Amino acid sequence: MKKILGMMFLAVIALTLIGCSALDPLSQFERVAAQEISSVQEFNDVTDEDTNDDEVEALYSGSIQVVSLSATTLDLTNQDKIDYIKSLFQLIRETHLENVALAESTKLSWDELILNIQVFRDSDLELLPDDKEILITYRHEIRTRRTEVRATFGDIKELFDELRGKYTIENLDMITENLEEVLNVLDLRQEYITYLNQVILDVDLMITSYNS
Secondary structure, eight states, rough: OHHHHHHHHHHHHHHHHHHHHHHHHHHHHHHHHHHHHHHHTOOOOOOTTTHHHTTGGGGGOOOOOOEEEESSSSSSEEEHHHHHHHHHHHHHHHHHHHHHHHHHHHHHHHHHHHHHHHHHHHHTTTOOOOHHHHHHHHHHHHHHHHHHHTTTTTTTHHHHHHHTTTOSOOOOOOHHHHHHHHHHHHHHHHHHHHHHHHHHHHHHHHHHHHOO
């Protein structure tokens, strides 16, 4: 009986320790950040096919009439519109590549942080109350920002799919609107990845200050 009671006591202690670990701000931050690292690695839904502007090149032969662009007070020719569309394609390509590179850099920063957290734990160190509050704030901010970003999942594919077979002079305004929205989504993602990377760097600096 004593042996059974002893085993039950150890089990309770183990569960208590696990519960405390789950409530630890550093552990909570790790879980949320790890999810987002995986998420930003999937921001790759811009394909070479999507940003191939050969169909836009074919529009130049019909770009001689003057039309009004509702988004501005200027009268722009179709050629002006096509030139702008080509510039949007270029910006989309560049922003997407920047996001991919930034996501990879963030993953490297994260890997470094994980190593330093392990050193921190192996040394049986304890975070100061102020640092715990900082981690809680970061976790809340990440969760808040990711809601807006995740709401855009699938939008880029949908916007490009809508344009397939519709690269005609009559659809220049729709092409422009869709590409501008694609760029907006990419810009939002870039802002988020940049924030996430900075947070990881800040937390890494915090943790290494204990290890040194």
